[in-house]
Amino acid sequence: MKLTSFGKFTRKLRIDHDELLKDMAEKLGVTVSYLSAVEMGKRNIPSKWSDILIKEYQLDEKEQNELKEAIFFSSKIIKLDTSNFEDNKKDLVYALARKLKDLDEQKVTNIKQILFSNRS
Numbered sequence: 523m524k525l526t527s528f529g530k531f532t533r534k535l536r537i538d539h540d541e542l543l544k545d546m547a548e549k550l551g552v553t554v555s556y557l558s559a560v561e562m563g564k565r566n567i568p569s570k571w572s573d574i575l576i577k578e579y580q581l582d583e584k585e586q587n588e589l590k591e592a593i594f595f596s597s598k599i600i601k602l603d604t605s606n607f608e609d610n611k612k613d614l615v616y617a618l619a620r621k622l623k624d625l626d627e628q629k630v631t632n633i634k635q636i637l638f639s640n641r642s
Contacts, residue, residue, distance in 0.1 A: 526596035529561030531589055535579055549578045567593050 525533065536546055547557040550571055559565040572593060576586055594600070604612045618633075625633075 525561055526563040527592040528567055528596035529563070531592040532557075532561055532575075535575070539579065550574055563596060563598070566598055567596060 532546060535541075536543065543557060544554050547554045550557060550568075551574075556565065560567055560571075572589060575581065575589060579585075581589060602615060604615055607615070622630075
């Protein structure tokens with residue numbers, strides 16, 4: 523199993539701060555094995571970790587955004603509040619959720635190109 527985006531972010535953070543896994547685990551209030559399991563995607567990322575990492579490592583705005591993106595792309599479960607979505611947007615979200623596992627790689631690539639076209 524390989525590191526998640528969150529695992530890569532936290533590993534870089536430790537390297538940049540000349541820390542070991544145990545140092546970060548102490549800051550997060552967990553064991554080394556638990557932190558490692560989270561970094562490898564075997565456990566979910568606790569929601570309070572974002573705030574702890576931002577505070578403990580004094581992350582600037584760019585780093586905070588990188589952390590949030592790493593957490594998002596490493597999450598196994600994504601909750602999405604669609605209560606303020608228009609019906610056609612809700613339909614799109616639900617259709618994507620239902621059909622995603624059956625899409626071939628070319629269709630996934632095409633959808634990603636559309637969705638990430640405005641990313642900087």
